[in-house]
Amino acid sequence: MIEAIKTAGAFGINVEKISVDYKKIVSRVNEKIDYESDSIRGAFNGIDNPVLFAAEGRFVGEKRIEVGGQTIAAPKILIASGTRPAIPKINGLQESNYITSDQALRLENLPKTLTIIGGGYIAAELAHFFGSLGSTINIVQQRDLLIPREDEDISKKFTELYARKYNVFLGYNTESVTKKNELYHVITRKSNTGKSVEIVSDQLLIATGRVPNSDTLDLAKSGVKSNQEGFIEVDEKLETNVEGIFALGDAVGKYQFRHSANWEAQYAFNNIMATANDKKIAVEYFAMPHAIFSSPQVAAVGYTEQELRGKEGVGAREIDYAKSIYPFINTAMVEAIEDREGFVKFLVETKTRRILGCHIIGTDASILIHEVLVAMRAGSGGRGSNDTLGNILRTVHIHPALSEVISRAASSVFD
Secondary structure, rough: HHHHHOOOOHOOOOOOOOOOOOHHHHHHHHHHHHHHHHHHHHHHOOOOOOOOOOOEEEOOOOOOEEEEEEOOOOOOEEOOEEEEEEEOOOOOOOOOOOHHHHHOOOOOOOOHHHHHHEOOHHHHHHHHHHHHHEEEEEEEEEEOOOOOOOHHHHHHHHHHHHHHOEEEOEEEEEEEEEEOOOEEEEEEEEEOOOOEEEEEEEEEEEOOOOEEEHHHOOHHHHHOEEEOOOOOOOOOOOOOOOOOOEEEHHOOOOOOOOOHHHHHHHHHHHHHHHOOOOHHHOOOOOOOOEEEOOOOOOEEOOOOOOHOOOOHHHHHHHOEEEEEEEHHHHHHHHHHHHOOOOEEEEEOOOOOOEEEEEEEOOOOOHHHHHHHHHHHOOOOOOOOOOOOOHHHHHOOOOOOOOOOOHHHHHHHOOO
C-alpha cells in the first residue's frame, strides 16, 4: 500500500502527506496471527483425542518420547519439528541483542536504520517491509548476488533493483559486532580487496538461513537417521529408516515452504494410516513452486538455467533447452501500471516443448506463476505427453490482463 501511494504521482495522483502508524501495522498483523494460533491451540481444549502436550519433547527410546514430565509412546510417530534461524559465528554477535525473523515483525518501534546480515529471501522480504515504511536499509551479503539460489537472470536483476533502493554490500564477510549507546557497529570486510567498512544502525537483523531443530530431539535414542546438516532422512513416502516413524516439512528439508509442508501432510496422513506397504504413496513433488514477497516479487518453478547447464544444484543435468526472456512492459496492462523492470523467463526442452522452468520477477509474480504450474501439471492437451508449453499457447488470454505476459513469453521461446 505504501509503495502504491509513493508512486501515485506517475499516474497523475498527487498525495501531499504520508504518515505511517507503525504500531497499528504491527498490532494488526500480530493480532491476526496470534488469534489464528490461539484458535488452533484452543481446538484441543476439553477433548480426549488428540491430546496436546505444550512442552518441549525428546526421544528416550525408539518410539518413546518424554514431554512435560511424562513419557508417551506410539506405534507410529510423525516428526514435524521445523527449523530455526541459523546464527553465524561473529565476534560480539551473541552479546549484541540482535534480532531474527522470529522477532522482526514484533518490534515495537520502527528502526531508523536497519542492518541485515544475509542476502536470501528472508533478508529480501524484511528489507522490503521496513524499507517501504521508511527505515534506511543496509544489507551485508557474503555472496556476489542477492537471492543467489534463484535463476541467475532473476538474481542479477533483483540485486540491481535493491542496490538502487538500499545500501547493499556484496561480497562482504562480517567480522565483528559491537553495541555502543544503543547503536550497532558492524565491521565487515570485502572478500576480494580486503577493504573494511563499519556500518552503524539502531537495529541488527540476522537472516543467514535456517537450521533444523532435530538436534533438540535426541534422535539417536529413536534410531532415526539424519544427514550432516541435521535434516531427517526419509524415503519417497516420508518414512524414516525406523518403520512407523515419519517426518515432513522443514524437518526433512526437501522444500522449506509452508505450502510444500501442507502438500506433504496429505501423503503423510495416507501413509501413516495405510494398512499395508502397497497402500503407501510416494510424494509427487513435480512443479513445486515458490515465491519471494519482496518488491519486486519473485516466483519460480522448476530448473534454473545454471542447473540446466550442469554447473549448479542437486541433480544438475545437461539438457538441450531453449529460453525466452520477455519484458513486462511490452504488454498493455504493464504499460498502464508502469512496471518497467519485470520479466518472465521460460526454459523449455527443445525437442518436446516441455516446460523445464519458469522464473518471474515483477508485479504479482506469485500469482502469475500459477498458470505455468497448471500447464506443467495438466499434461499435453493432445499434442504429445510432454508439450506443456502448448497448454499455455493454446489458451486464450484476456486483453489487457497482466497474464498476457505469460502468453507472450511462452510464444517467444522458439521465435
